[in-house]
Amino acid sequence: MIKLNKQALKFICLGLALSITITFIAGKAYQSWDNDPQRGAIGIENGEFNESYSTPVYLNQGWSASDSLWYYNTTQGSALLPYDFYLSLEQKNSQVPVRDNMNMDKYRYLPQKPTFFNPDGLAVGFVKETYQGKEYMGYTCAACHTSQVNFQGKGIRIDGGPAMADMVGFLTSLEAAMKQTINENEKRERFVKNVLALKNDYKNEEQVMADLEKWTEATQLYNTINHSKVKYGHARLDAFGRIYNRVLQYVLSKENVKDALIAVTSPSGRHILSQPEVDKVLEGVNETILGNDDFSLIIERLMSKEPGYPGLSVKETLYVRNALFNEPNAPVSYPFLWDIAQSDYVQWNGLAGNSGLGPLGRNTGEVIGVFGILDWTATDTGFSLSSLLTGQDHKRQHINFKSSINLVNLQRLESHLKSLQSPQWPEEILGSIDQEKAARGQRVYTQYCQSCHEVIDRSNLDRKVIAQMSGLEHIGTDPAMAENSVLYKGKSGNFEHTYQDVDVGTVLITETAPVVQTLTSATKGVVATPDADKWWIRRVADWFYTVGLSFFNNDIKASVKNGNYNPDTTANPYNSLLAYKARPLNGIWATAPYLHNGSVPTLYDLLLPVKREGDPDEGAYRPDTFMVGSREFDPVRVGFRSEGYQGTRFITQGRGNLNTGHEYAAGRTAQMNGTVLPALDDQQRWDLIEYIKTL
Incomplete structure (x- = not known):
């Protein structure tokens, strides 16, 4: 055991205090550095939807230009693909970049001009993220929670409004563009040349192509896992279904997958995989916890026509998907964000309590869903706060929740939303x-x-927003989202036989458990894990800063839900989630x-x-x-x-x-x-x- 003398302890405490002070002051100061008077907004002439509008105006929502731009461009830890790739990738059957303003307008993302925080002029909510020394393009809150209203050629930007985005269409087109880049010589040569010309993360063609294949497989895997027969289209996303699937993807053990594959059947009841085929498919993958690379390899082997492999069709691969994951078939509108920091419960079905560390956990779950890099691995027994909070302290191995998720920025973003007001009719x-x-x-x-x-x-700083819940049988609206949040289940991996507190007591997580339990444990683990990218003193200081502010700066206290709904019981501990929330209509x-x-x-x-x-x-x-x-x-x-x-x-x-x-x-x-x-x-x-x- 390392022993520290008083001088060393004094030095460490001084370092912690200084780091926290610097974090707070620097965090406040740099938010005002980008102050473009148009907030980066640009007009569009004859866009993909035959719409034209002038440079959008902003209404008074309590935010300055710098407030909006900081919100648009503050990273959460999302990493959809390498940044150099995003800057260089061309659309399918075209030499026009994927990030071209007209293409982004097609998927109803909001085009921007270059500004201080956004030097490459990416669309609202698309941002450069740095993790472990490499740069990525990822989503910010603003991608899904910034909207625009056009009227007779005039555009009005609405901060915190529900996006019109077609995320599924965008991700599908991204996969197609990446595949064509791999397979067509001229497109591939241009791509490699453009990536290397950036002189950033890649030094030669071999590195570029290795990562292009890796990230293409990752995008294809994500789209396959989340394929749905219910078409989302514009303005909707089954965010919870996709978050649930992403958590499952990163907690499953080899044994979980083996059991599921053996049991997969076609609609006629025929088992589509034999025991030898399953063993060959899973040969060499990690035992305790699988990750993206393992799943990409499994899918590749399942569809392989080589001797010993099952050679499944696309339809049969979806049968496998259904055995391991849940179809995200309940798309909902992107919620608007004004008054969210003043609300007692959030999400359409009131799933997330907003007191204490609730907002930090909720936002962590969101980044898990929008491509946070989850470097979760199994480690030998040893104390960690994350293993204690997730109930793994008695396990032979623990999950290490290292990730790209930026807890400091998540806390800052939630705090930033306190000053956002709803837009008034112009x-x-x-x-x-x-x-x-x-x-x-x-x-x-x-x-x-x-x-x-x-x-x-809307302008009362002391306002509280009370969710009024209505049970499905009372409100009568589409039940899919609420039912899926409660009824969707999956293998719990290393969380099996751990305990979790719920409103009516303590549950013991079973091998196949409600995914809401697995998500809760996973978000606890991430929140309890300091940022991997910082010096250890800074890591600890920032973690205390984040958790402390999240808890003590939150005016929302724990309270009983209001409304007409079925309460939770020991037999049905998630009964209250089979409901939908009403909120003020400002x-x-x-x-x-x-x-x-x-x-x-x-x-x-x-x-x-x-x-x-x-x-x-x-x-x-x-x-x-x-x-x-x-x-x-x-x-x-x-x-x-x-x-x-x-x-x-x-x-x-x-x-x-x-x-x-x-x-x-x-x-x-x-x-x-x-x-x-x-x-x-x-x-x-x-x-x-x-x-x-x-x-």
Whole structure:
């Protein structure tokens, strides 16, 4: 054991204090370094969606230009692919770069010009990340939580608004571009030349090609694992399903995978893998915990036609996927972020409590999902805080949760969001609000809406936002997201037979367990692991700084959920998650499409009933199909234009896409107290819409 004398202890404590002080002062100072008055925003002429708009303007949301730019460009630890690759990669069947503004606009990411924090002019939320001496391109919060509204050639940027992004389309196109780069000589030669010309992380062609093949396999693996029969399209993502799958991918043991592969069957009940084939596929992979490289090798071997390997088809490979992972088939709208730091519970189904270290754990889980590098390995027994907090202290081996996830920045970002306010209706652009109609609409709102959607003062620094939960059987909206969060299970790996505290007691994690338990343990492990990229004193200091501020600077205390939902029980400890959350509607005008799964295009449509069997054909109903992807705003019905534009055809059929429920205004959904109010007439609907514009 190393013994330290008083002088050494004094020196270490002084170093810790100094490091914490420097971290705090430097963190505050550099946030103001990028102060471009347009916040990097640029206009688009004849974009992919035939939309043109001038340089977007910003509304008063409590943030300065430097506040917005810091938010756009602050890394979380996400690493989608090497930075040199992203700068050099061409689109499939084109010499135009993937990062070209028109291509990013196609996937509804927001183009930017170069600024101090973004010298290469990447789209909002795309950023350079450094980890273990190498540079990567990854996502920031802003990629999914910054939006834009266009009206008659004018653009309005909304900080914290729900993105219109088609992430699945972008990642699919990225995989296709990388594969073509490997396979076509001229494209490959240009790519290698452009990467080497950067004189950054690569010295020769062999290094470039080795990493291109590695990252292409990783992207293909991610897209395969997360393939879904439910089309997401624009403005939606099954983030939880993908986070769940990524956690499973990095905690599974060789034995877990072996058991699953032996059991895989086709729909007819035929086992598609023999024991010798399984043994050959798993030959040489890690025992305690598999990673990305192991899974890429397993998929390659499963599809190999060489002697001894099973030679599975793509469809059969998906049977394997289903045995190890869960189909992420519950896409939801990207949530808006204003008032999130003041909320007691967050996520669409209130899964995440916001007290104490809750925000740090929630954001850690998010970065796990958006390509944080997870260098998780199995280590021999020895004390660590992460093994203690995850219940692995009695295990023969522990998971070491080393990763690229930047806990310091996650804490700073959450703190930064405290000053973000919802956007107010810009009358000078979208038209004046009829105050007489709005006054009548306020009375309708008080009767029909306010019991769930509290009216708050957006600028009140002391505000608290209370989630009002409604059980699935009460609200009647699409159940997929809530059900998946509770019902999805997977192998728990090294977390098997560890204990975890839940609201109603302590659970003992089984071999096949709810993925929410595995995610909880994994995020605890990452939060308990200091940054791998820093000198050890700085690592410890930053960790204390981050955890201390996250805990003591959080005004939200633990509290019981409000609303009409089924409580957790010892038999069903996640019952309360089978519900959806209502929150204040300030700024809701800028967050279309509506309902948690984006299945209703405008606020006016949301006030209409769903057409049921037996309803007269001539009635007014929510649309069964509409286009998503346009940013052109409809200030009358309040939402985006949904016809006559390119984008994704949304068909409101099947689990995950249903536009049912929340029919309070149609007289078909009961209020919290069980009362069903009469349906609004058309004048009342328009009055209510006018009032909602004022929130």
